[in-house]
Amino acid sequence: MGYPYSHTSEVPIIxxxxxxxxxxxxxGWKARGGYQGLQKALEMSPDNVVELVKASGLRGRGGAxxxxxxxxxxxxxxxxKPHYLLCNADESEPGTFKDRELMRWVPHxxxxxxxxxxxxxxxxxVYIYCRGEFFEATQVLAKAVEDAYEAGIIGDDVLGSGKxxxxxxxxxxxxxxxxxxxxxxxxxxxxxxxPRVKPPFPAAVGAxxxxxxxxxxxxxxxxxxxxxxxxEWYRQWxxxxxxxxxxxxxxxxVNRPGNYELPLGFxxxxxxYDVCGxxxxxxxxxxxxxxxxSVPLLSAEEAENCALCYEGVVEAGSMLGCASxxxxxxxxxxxxxxxxxxxxxxxxxxxxxxxxxEGTAWVTTILQRIEDGRGTEDDLDTxxxxxxxxTGTTICVLSDSVxxxxxxxxEKFRGEYLALIRRGERVGAA
Amino acid sequence: MSEIPFKNPGWAGNVGEYDLxxxxxxxxxxxxxxxxxxxxxGGSPTYPYMLEEKDPDAPLFEGPYAIRFEKMLTRxxxxxxxxxxxxxxxxxxxxxxxxxxxxxxxxLLGLSSAFVRGVATFYTMYNKRPVGRHFxxxxxxxxxxxxxxxxxxDAFLEHTKSEIGETSANGAFTVIEAECLAGCGFxxxxxxxxxxxxxxxxxxxxxxxxxxxxxxxxxxxPASEE
Numbered sequence: 001m002g003y004p005y006s007h008t009s010e011v012p013i014i015x016x017x018x019x020x021x022x023x024x025x026x027x028g029w030k031a032r033g034g035y036q037g038l039q040k041a042l043e044m045s046p047d048n049v050v051e052l053v054k055a056s057g058l059r060g061r062g063g064a065x066x067x068x069x070x071x072x073x074x075x076x077x078x079x080x081k082p083h084y085l086l087c088n089a090d091e092s093e094p095g096t097f098k099d100r101e102l103m104r105w106v107p108h109x110x111x112x113x114x115x116x117x118x119x120x121x122x123x124x125x126v127y128i129y130c131r132g133e134f135f136e137a138t139q140v141l142a143k144a145v146e147d148a149y150e151a152g153i154i155g156d157d158v159l160g161s162g163k164x165x166x167x168x169x170x171x172x173x174x175x176x177x178x179x180x181x182x183x184x185x186x187x188x189x190x191x192x193x194x195p196r197v198k199p200p201f202p203a204a205v206g207a208x209x210x211x212x213x214x215x216x217x218x219x220x221x222x223x224x225x226x227x228x229x230x231x232e233w234y235r236q237w238x239x240x241x242x243x244x245x246x247x248x249x250x251x252x253x254v255n256r257p258g259n260y261e262l263p264l265g266f267x268x269x270x271x272x273y274d275v276c277g278x279x280x281x282x283x284x285x286x287x288x289x290x291x292x293x294s295v296p297l298l299s300a301e302e303a304e305n306c307a308l309c310y311e312g313v314v315e316a317g318s319m320l321g322c323a324s325x326x327x328x329x330x331x332x333x334x335x336x337x338x339x340x341x342x343x344x345x346x347x348x349x350x351x352x353x354x355x356x357x358e359g360t361a362w363v364t365t366i367l368q369r370i371e372d373g374r375g376t377e378d379d380l381d382t383x384x385x386x387x388x389x390x391t392g393t394t395i396c397v398l399s400d401s402v403x404x405x406x407x408x409x410x411e412k413f414r415g416e417y418l419a420l421i422r423r424g425e426r427v428g429a430a
Numbered sequence: 431m432s433e434i435p436f437k438n439p440g441w442a443g444n445v446g447e448y449d450l451x452x453x454x455x456x457x458x459x460x461x462x463x464x465x466x467x468x469x470x471x472g473g474s475p476t477y478p479y480m481l482e483e484k485d486p487d488a489p490l491f492e493g494p495y496a497i498r499f500e501k502m503l504t505r506x507x508x509x510x511x512x513x514x515x516x517x518x519x520x521x522x523x524x525x526x527x528x529x530x531x532x533x534x535x536x537x538l539l540g541l542s543s544a545f546v547r548g549v550a551t552f553y554t555m556y557n558k559r560p561v562g563r564h565f566x567x568x569x570x571x572x573x574x575x576x577x578x579x580x581x582x583x584d585a586f587l588e589h590t591k592s593e594i595g596e597t598s599a600n601g602a603f604t605v606i607e608a609e610c611l612a613g614c615g616f617x618x619x620x621x622x623x624x625x626x627x628x629x630x631x632x633x634x635x636x637x638x639x640x641x642x643x644x645x646x647x648x649x650x651x652p653a654s655e656e
Binding site: 003004005006019025033082091092093094095096097099100104110130131132133134135136137139140141142143145146149150154166167168169170171173174175176185188189190191192193199203208249250251252253257258259289293324326328332334337340341344347348350 | 515
């Protein structure tokens with residue numbers, strides 16, 4: 001169920017026990033069917049676990065939407081060196097707040113998913129890389145890990161199967177780029193969180209130079225349910241290309257913001273006007289960012305018929321990302337918000353690649369100039385040209401992420417930029 | 431503390447459909463008080479507190495902290511991997527990570543000073559200089575910004591009489607602008623030391639500050655020192 005609100009359209013699978021403090025405890029989680037998925041997985045062969053996840057069609061929930069089963073199958077079958085599973089809990093995409101809820105309400109669900117993943121891929125150590133700011137969530141998770149160790153669920157003999165799996169909760173220190181999978185590996189190794197060139201892919205050379213798979217918290221949290229109920233069961237929701245349910249993090253100008261677990265393909269319009277109780281003060285919708293701040297904005301018209309699944313949002317002209325829906329009403333000063341986003345990326349650029357290090361800084365400078373009323377119309381063309389050069393030219397996609405909101409906002413809200421440049425008129429200034 | 435001091439003590443309880451206490455929402459009753467030596471090694475790399483008491487001259491990695499440091503080392507295949515947790519631990523003890531602290535951590539882990547400084551300055555959460563007793567981080571990224579985060583930030587600056595990033599004259603507050611704290615559904619999200627305050631509005635800022643001051647005064651009064 002959504003937290004802090006729930007809605008009848010929801011299909012609560014991973015969010016069923018949000019707001020239920022009992023579910024945090026080991027006994028509470030067992031009483032709610034916990035660790036049955038792990039038990040079942042341990043009775044299957046690792047290959048069959050991977051096949052089952054493949055059959056469910058689950059796609060990675062971290063943003064890229066890569067099929068999870070396929071990712072798992074890339075891990076070497078023969079084992080001549082250690083394998084690692086990393087859980088990406090470095091949730092820092094602006095607009096996203098699902099992983100923190102998953103960790104603090106149902107930590108054992110995540111641990112169970114991690115253990116199943118580790119078993120399927122022959123990994124002996126799982127590192128859960130948590131965002132440094134999440135003091136409370138990491139403490140809850142760390143306590144749950146300790147309890148699971150004590151109960152013999154993690155450790156030398158996982159549920160009496162003879163398998164040895166270790167779990168370590170690792171806290172980061174506040175860098176957005178560590179949410180990028182190779183940046184996360186660098187950070188885990190004790191280095192600056194600088195992304196690495198691929199190939200080699202993590203499944204060949206990952207953390208500590210060993211075969212590694214990195215999965216998002218939400219991806220791993222749903223695994224126990226898929227193992228318990230089967231792949232076909234999971235496919236009853238969503239579309240053929242985007243099966244299952246997804247946590248939608250809705251923020252911004254809606255009456256009931258929060259997390260809602262809905263089948264993929266849910267109409268964006270219904271999410272805003274029905275599930276979230278409509279716009280604050282019944283104001284008109286101006287723009288929606290459907291997948292966190294690094295995807296293109298959708299105008300109100302584009303949002304009208306947008307279905308929230310991986311392919312549906314692409315069709316509408318954006319990306320689903322991690323389904324962080326940021327809703328903006330007619331009073332929103334788009335120029336100001338885009339400037340704020342750009343300055344975020346300038347701050348978080350790791351500085352390895354020139355187009356990103358210089359580009360994010362210059363985009364921010366030019367946008368701030370426009371905001372201060374010193375911009376020219378040429379600046380808009382400069383921004384478009386600049387961001388084009390920042391797309392696809394760097395190791396990771398942080399650079400592309402700043403290009404998306406800047407380009408889409410200039411394309412869709414050019415009038416607003418021009419009003420500010422030409423006449424100093426600003427939306428929401430009154 | 432039986433009465434809830436704010437309508438939103440770290441969660442969106444004022445508007446949600448759940449009837450929970452503050453402890454239940456924040457998981458405090460579940461976690462309890464974690465020992466300084468870190469409990470099981472699997473959880474030792476996380477730090478339990480961002481302490482209000484910050485002692486820049488406190489000895490590093492002694493007593494229970496030495497135990498925690500040793501536990502951390504057992505969790506990684508390389509010593510270098512323990513660098514971030516070790517710096518976290520140093521900051522937990524001292525409140526900030528000075529150049530001297532970085533060198534010390536580097537020598538314990540067999541890393542060069544230059545490397546450790548390169549890493550420590552890369553990450554935002556390592557305070558490179560001392561911060562106030564209450565380290566206030568106001569998220570002003572997009573979702574909070576849409577809901578008036580900049581006004582909340584201004585209110586914090588005004589009521590603590592400090593400049594952004596600078597510690598107030600009495601050493602009580604340092605207010606900074608933070609990037610997204612992943613509390614976008616509960617804007618404005620503010621992190622004060624290790625705790626989140628959610629749904630913060632401009633009107634509530636004076637109350638939050640008064641609450642922090644009261645707690646601090648209580649801790650400092652002779653009556654509670656026994």
